[in-house]
Structures are given as C-alpha cells and as structure tokens.
Amino acid sequence: MRKLLIPIIVIVVVGIFTSLFVVEEGSRGIVLRFGKVLRDSQDNPKVYQPGLHFKMPLIDSVKLLDARIQTMNNQADRFVTKETKDLIVDSYVKWKIIDFSRYYLATGDGNRANAERILNSKLSDRLRSEIGQRDIKDLVTDSRGQLMQDVRNALNNGYEDKPSEVPAAAAAPAATDSTAPADTLPADNKLPLVNANSMAELGIQVIDVRIKQINLPTEVSDAIYQRMRAEREAVARRHRSQGQEEAEKIRALADYRVTKTIAEAEREARMTRGSGDATAAKLFADAFSQNPDFYAFIRSLRAYETSFNSGSDVMVLRPDSEFFRYMKSPSVGLKQ
Numbered sequence: 001m002r003k004l005l006i007p008i009i010v011i012v013v014v015g016i017f018t019s020l021f022v023v024e025e026g027s028r029g030i031v032l033r034f035g036k037v038l039r040d041s042q043d044n045p046k047v048y049q050p051g052l053h054f055k056m057p058l059i060d061s062v063k064l065l066d067a068r069i070q071t072m073n074n075q076a077d078r079f080v081t082k083e084t085k086d087l088i089v090d091s092y093v094k095w096k097i098i099d100f101s102r103y104y105l106a107t108g109d110g111n112r113a114n115a116e117r118i119l120n121s122k123l124s125d126r127l128r129s130e131i132g133q134r135d136i137k138d139l140v141t142d143s144r145g146q147l148m149q150d151v152r153n154a155l156n157n158g159y160e161d162k163p164s165e166v167p168a169a170a171a172a173p174a175a176t177d178s179t180a181p182a183d184t185l186p187a188d189n190k191l192p193l194v195n196a197n198s199m200a201e202l203g204i205q206v207i208d209v210r211i212k213q214i215n216l217p218t219e220v221s222d223a224i225y226q227r228m229r230a231e232r233e234a235v236a237r238r239h240r241s242q243g244q245e246e247a248e249k250i251r252a253l254a255d256y257r258v259t260k261t262i263a264e265a266e267r268e269a270r271m272t273r274g275s276g277d278a279t280a281a282k283l284f285a286d287a288f289s290q291n292p293d294f295y296a297f298i299r300s301l302r303a304y305e306t307s308f309n310s311g312s313d314v315m316v317l318r319p320d321s322e323f324f325r326y327m328k329s330p331s332v333g334l335k336q
Contacts, residue, residue: 018057045101079131090213102203148209158198
C-alpha cells in the first residue's frame, strides 16, 4: 500500500504544480487549450490579470504578453516635403497592448516583431502623408508637436483625414485602460470588424510619436555646404578686394603727401640756399670791393689749393708764369 501511495502523492503534487501559473505585474496571460484561446462562460476570450491562476496540466499552455508601454525605434527614412525637398527623418513610437486577445491572434501568437513591422509600415505611410503636406519651415518650427499629434491620432483612429476633419463620434480615442476586459470574439476565433487602417486591428494603441532628428540627405547637405562655402569665399574675396582698394588709396595718398612734403622742403631749401648765397656774394662783393688786390690774392690762394690738392697731378708751366707770382713774393701786387 505504501508503495502505491508514494507515486500517487508525487503525481498529485506534480499535477498541482503544473496546474499553477503566475502572471507577473506588467504582464497579461492568455491560456491556450489545444491551440485555441480559452474562453469563459460568456464565450469571451480569457485574459488573466497579474496573480496566481490555475490551468489544466498537460493540456493548457500559457502565453504571457507584456502590458507595459513599448518603444519602437524606427530606422531613419527619406521623406518629401510640400516643396518637394527630401528629408531624412528619424523617429520613434511608444505603444502598448489594449486588447490582448486581439493582439495575440492578429500578430500570430503575440509576436512583437510582427506587430512592430505592421506598425512601422503604417507609421511610415502616415508620416509620408503628413510631411508631404508641410514645408521644411513648418516641420522645424513645429514646437507644439502638431505633426506628431496628427500622426498619432491617425494611427489610432484609422482616418486618412486630419482629426479636425473627422466626425466627433468617429474620432473618439481608443480605450487606454490595460486592465479592461478583452473584446468579444466569435466562436471561430475570427476578429470582429474594425477600421483596417487603425492600430485597433492589432489590439494596440499608439501612446506617442516623436521625431528624433530631421536631416538633409548626404548629397543635398554636400551641395548646400559647397554653396555656402562658395558664398563665403565670394564674400571673402569681395572684402579682400575692398581692402586692397583701400590700401592702394592709402598708399597713393601717403606717396602724394611724401612727394609734396619733399618738394616743398626742397623748394624751401633752394630758396634758403639762394638767399644765403646771395647774402654771401653780397658780403664778398662788399668786402672785396674795398681792396681788389686782396681779393685777387685770395683767389690765387684758392687756385693754389685746388691745383695742388692731389699729389699725383702734374702741371707744366713756365717758371716766370703769372700763376706763380704770389709764390715768389706774396706782397707783390698788394697795395699797402
């Protein structure tokens, strides 16, 4: 009896443990029985809240879904603005699951990659539409985030028109309470009809859309850089040309003033020398007119000095030449 009791106890304990499962905080659970979503008595898909729950061992399996806000970083893509200018826009999206049963069935066993692939495709299409209606200035100066608000509302509501153009009843935002019960599904596990352009078809809600960077394409940036560089170089050449012109004017003015100053100084010097020479000549004339012989004597001495100044000069003269008369007798010809 004891030998049979121990295996039975083990089987019971294992059965109890395999029939228990825990849904952690921030997650929701969906139980699958033979590959189909388990439903309650009202034929609504069961979504298990955080806590301890029971399931049929070996028959039921549990799929845990993350109920927290998710962040999807999009790859930078090229968009065309209203004025047909190309831009490289880098953005990200925050989203969360609001209908766990729909999300599980629509994404293929709750595959997040599939959900984000669809979300990224719809986001790209909507961004392309919204950016195509704006110019670069509107995008850069969109301080109130109207572009991102329009994109978010369009993704959640599924309307191609802007929210202001959508009827009020149709533009109501989707529920944001992650603890709300799941929508009712038909017995064949097919999804009820929803707007095919909205994220409600995936059972998710877009919380926020943000642009991280707006850049110009590389070829456009290079062209703009080259154009700006050419413009700056043209301005630099113009400034250098103007500087050289001013420098030439300053040098020409300085040369004119120097020439004028030198000419005036030389004129003044000539006038001064002329006046001095005239005064000296007058003094000589007055002095020598009083004694002509003395004047002749002085002139002869100067002639001697000039003639014999160089030791290599040779003079051929007769000894009785008049030139040597003051050498013979200095007093000859001088009046007492």
